Amino acid sequence: MEKKVIVIGAGLAGLSAAMSLAKSGVFIYLVSLLPARRSHSVCAQGGINAAISDKNGDSPILHSFETIKGGDFLADQPPTLEMCLNAPYIIKMLDQIGCLFNRDENGDIDFRGFGGTLFKRTAYVNSSTGQQLIYSLDEQVRRLEEKNKVKRFENHEFIKLIKDKKNRARGAVFQNHNDLNIFALFADAVVIATGGLGLIFGKSTNSYACTGVANSILFTQGMKLANPEFIQIHPTAILGEDKLRLISEAVRAEGARIWVYGDETKEIEFPDGTMKKCGQSNEKWFFLEEMYPEYKNLVPRDIAAREILKVCELGLGIDKKNQVYLDATHLSDETLKKVETPLNIYQKFRDEDPKKVPMKVFVAVHYTMGGAYVDWPAIDDVDRDKRFRQMSNIEGLFNIGESDYLYHGANRLGANALLACIFSGLVAAKEIPRYIDKNSEELKEESPDVKEEIETEEKKKFKLLHQRGDENVYDLHQEMASLMLNNVTVKRNNKDLKDTLDKLIKIESRIKNIQLVDKSTTLNQSYIFARQFPYMLKYAMAITLGAIKRDESRGSHFKKEFSKRDDKKYLKTTLATYNEKINDIEISYKDVDVRHFDPIDRTYQKQQKIPDIKNYKNFEKVL
Ligand SMILES: Cc1cc2nc3c(=O)[nH]c(=O)nc-3n(C[C@H](O)[C@H](O)[C@H](O)COP(=O)(O)OP(=O)(O)OC[C@H]3O[C@@H](n4cnc5c(N)ncnc54)[C@H](O)[C@@H]3O)c2cc1C
Structure with missing residues (x-):
């Protein structure tokens, strides 16, 4: 019998899962609110991480350590490690399906720096990486659609999960946004790839479709959420009446600098706990560079955002407001070309040319590290083959991309989200056929009556x-x-x-x-x-x-x-469970899996010695 899966969401995560599942012979219903090419992933600018070569000493293991440290040791380590080990293969696959990555003078894929690392490991397409990735993957899915392996429903919203008597996910109820018609689709498994939740905070860098509603509906139907309290605030966005527009970290990676005018009569706490003068009065004060001499303007986002807020709270923001300068005026034309998209956005919405005058930016809600709780049996777990990666606590319900919680711990490093989306989509596509085979007898039973x-x-x-x-x-x-x-x-x-x-x-x-x-x-x-x-x-x-x-x-x-x-009390994943009987939320905790690296103090003032990896023998390739 043909296997059938419903993939809900057509951003990078949903497209990756749909493509890979359909290629393996599974029939896909691909249902989304927005068309794939308008999904929020299309906004991603800066790039996608992968430690490809070790010519500068970089490696996937270092990538995983820096991701884990960037997330303040809250991420379970086996999935993060496997994501980083798979990253080079993912870049190769994206290159093969036509993503036009920027090239260096030798014709190899070029990499730029990004937050939380001193290595250059971010592959990019100028500053429209998300768009190019979406177009490349969507093209693949269109081919499969032509072959009747994928059926798409756009402008349709997920409103309820259908479960069978054994509480397994067997389908979903949708509403057509044009005429509000409600209908159901049935399948052997359901994949949720519905992205972030910026709209809960009103203005954010996210699109209006990022509501978190699909995960929340599932939450009220019994799906656990993990680490919901971890919300990423990006340090550099443009304020707007309607929304906040991102000025990508790529702009700083290409050399833009954050500053305010200093005031030597004021003091601020530096990361080592000492109080120091806020630069020199009326001189440009590049405070992140002074506070973090190694990582400078590319400290992780949680840290940069807090320092910017601290500086503004001291009254040092531009015009004493919550704004700091992000200065790209000194960059060469060739460099500016690589970050043209955010600069054009700035010019359009602020009516000032960022090539000539420094931009004014402030912090903004940007990303959700938490999301659906999903399982991750590690390669050397004795029950690896009995469990399913990316499956939520509801059997047959998988969750991937920004809507799962798995890879970023307490803070995501820039350019790791696109990687996590594609990786988790490919992982789910490997696990789901195995899940269906394992439960084939029971899944043969008729679909529930809805x-x-x-x-x-x-x-x-x-x-x-x-x-x-x-x-x-x-x-x-x-x-x-x-x-x-x-x-x-x-x-x-x-x-x-x-x-x-x-x-x-x-x-x-x-x-x-x-x-x-x-x-x-x-x-x-x-x-x-x-x-x-x-x-x-x-x-x-x-x-x-x-x-x-x-x-x-x-x-x-x-x-x-x-x-x-x-760490004694909270080196733990938060689990939120909805109690329908009393309409209340219960919080419990689960130990973080730290089998590969012992947690260390997280500092970015200087480079830290990277500990050797423990308990690592092999990894599962998703491609
Ligand atoms: C401005 C900006 C720039 C960024 N730049 C980068 C970058 O350079 N590098 C990086 O790694 N990360 C970046 N990120 C983060 C990254 O873009 C996102 O985390 C990622 O694209 C999310 O992909 P996704 O597939 O999980 O979700 P989305 O791309 O948000 O897709 C979600 C899909 O689900 C659909 N959907 C939502 N709700 C429902 C529902 N209830 N029913 C049916 N369908 C639904 C939507 O229509 C959409 O098709 C950036 C984020 C922003 C905001």
Whole structure:
């Protein structure tokens, strides 16, 4: 019998899984809100990491160590190691399917530097890497579509998982965004590849489709979330009325420098704990370069974002506002060409030429390290063949890309996300046929009857369209987003976090009073937003509760009252479970798998000695 899989999401993760599964003979329903080429992955600018050659001393093992250290030792080490070991093969595959990576003078793929490393290991296509990768993978999927191995549904949103009597994922319910029609698809397994959740914070560098809603729906259906409290704040974005636009780390990798005017009457705490003068009055103060002489403007994002905020809090931001300069004016034309996209974006939205005047930037919500909890049996685990990588705690439900939690720990290093998306997609594509074979007898049983479930969803639709009340869903969203932005980003403290959670609970009690002006079933955006909003709110609660419970500072999670990492208590993955009976979220912890590298202090003031890898013999190739 032909194997069938539903892949939900057509960004880089979903496309990788769909391509690889379809090539291995599995029939794919590829369902997404946005068309593949408009998925958020298309915005990725800077590049994709892989330690290809060792001519400068780099290696995949070093890549994995720096990724683990970048994530403040919260990432489980076996999956991160395997991702880095597979990275060179992934770059080769991308090259073979036509991704036009920049080349060096010898015609080899060129690599640029990026945050959290002193090696150049980021392959790139000027500053539109995501677009080129999406086009290359989408082309492959289109070929398979031509051969009737893939059937696409665009403009369709996942609204519910279908489970069989044994609680296995067997299909999903979708809603067509054009006419709000609700229908179900059935399969042997389901893959979620629905990306990030920036909209929970209102303005972010993410696209509006990054809501986190699919994962949140699944959360309320029993899927565990892991490390929800770890949200990446990017140091350099342009402020905008509508959203925040990223100025990629690639711009700093190519030599742009962050500065403000110094003030020698003020002092700031340096990373070694000493208080030092804030540069010289009225002179450019390149504070990151002074604080981190080795990594300079390419310290990991959590650190750069905190230093920028600290400088602005001292009143040293441009015009005493929350803004610092990002200066690319000294770069050569040839270099500027490599980062043209973000510079053009800046010119378009700020009406100033960044080649002539320094850009004004500030920190912005950018990425979610946490996500669906997924399993990762390591190569040398005795039960490796009994378990399935990338499978959530719901059997047959796989989760990949930015919507899983697996590879980045407490902070993601730049250019590792695209790698993780493609890698996790390829991993899932290897595991799923094995899962289906192993359960083939039981999966032969008829698909569950979903008539009742569809009727329930139809009733919910009718109710939401026609309910009466005095709440506006966009106002409620704004309230939630402001709370999250103010209290659950760069700096957190328990008082404000608890206050935020209380207020989120109060917002939840007002949802029943939302009234929609538009009651039509054609292109009704406000209905869709109102259907999504309760799930954004639920995810916001999981993020906040995870942050409340973690009394330490690690990577992107910083609490002033607990300013140190506490490995004794919190070298653990947070697990959030939804308790339907009491509509509450429960937090528990699972030890982090640190079998390859002992956690060390995480410093970027100077280079640290890289420890030898332990317990490593071999790895599984995904290609
Ligand atoms: C501006 C910007 C620049 C970046 N640059 C880089 C970079 O240079 N290097 C790097 O490594 N990382 C970068 N990142 C991060 C990286 O781009 C993302 O993490 C990655 O592209 C996410 O891919 P994905 O496939 O997981 O999700 P997405 O690309 O977000 O795809 C999600 C898919 O799911 C669909 N979807 C969502 N919800 C639903 C639903 N409920 N039902 C059905 N479909 C749904 C969407 O329509 C889409 O097709 C950048 C991020 C930003 C914001």
